[in-house]
Amino acid sequence: MTNTTFDVEETLEKxxxxxxxxxxxxxxxxxxEPIPEAGIPSVRMSDGPNGVRGTRFxxxxxxxxxxxxxxxxSSFDIDLARRVGEALGDECRAKGDHILLGPTVNTQRSPLGGRGFESFSEDPQLNGLIAAAYINGLQSTGIAATIKHFVANDQEYQRYCSTQ
Structure with missing residues (x-):
């Protein structure tokens, strides 16, 4: 990965x-998609949030x-959340990723959703504090975080069913 700095607003104007x-x-x-003529390289992402998947399923x-x-x-440990973010960032860098697709910040409201494990908490304040620490840790390594699944990621109906 290269550490290229450019003015985002100036680049967008062009x-x-x-x-x-x-x-x-x-x-x-x-x-x-890269835009080489504007100095914009292709950026590599990997899925998260509790590991770095890489580019293969x-x-x-x-x-x-x-x-x-x-x-x-559930640990209520803000420092631990930051250290997890840092470790994930280090792993992203080792795999050549620029962006981690995580964390999930959907507030849990039901234990019945199949992806509830991706959310931090049912308490909005704890959810925000842990998410912020995780993101700060991740981004301290130069890896961008992509907050995902803001709402309604705790409702499912026939998730893996094909309706014909």
Whole structure:
């Protein structure tokens, strides 16, 4: 990874509308579209939030598996959340990632959702404090965090069913 610095606002002003739209698209599953003429490289992402998946769904490079977000939230340990973020950032860097797709900040309201383990807490204040520490730790390593699943990630109906 390179440590390139550029003025975001200035760069955006120089882009055409098609180039700006290109910034919203993906190049495959895990990369953004580059715009070389504007000095914008492709950026690599990896799924989280309790590990760094890498660019393969199966038989990928092994990854650490940290406690689930619910487990981390139930520790009430802000410093631990920051250290987990830092460790995830280090692993992202080792795998060549620029962005971790996490954390999930959906406030848990029901234990019946299949992805509840990705959320920190049912308490909004604890959820915010733990999420902020996790993000600060991750970003302290130069890796961007992508907060995801703000709301309604605790409701499921026939998630893996095909309706015909």
């Amino acid at each position: 882009l055409s509308l098609p180039q700006k739209i290109k910034l919203l698209a993906g190049l495959g599953w895990w990369h953004t 199966f038989n990928g490079i092994p990854s650490n598996c940290f406690p689930s977000s619910t487990g981390l939230g």
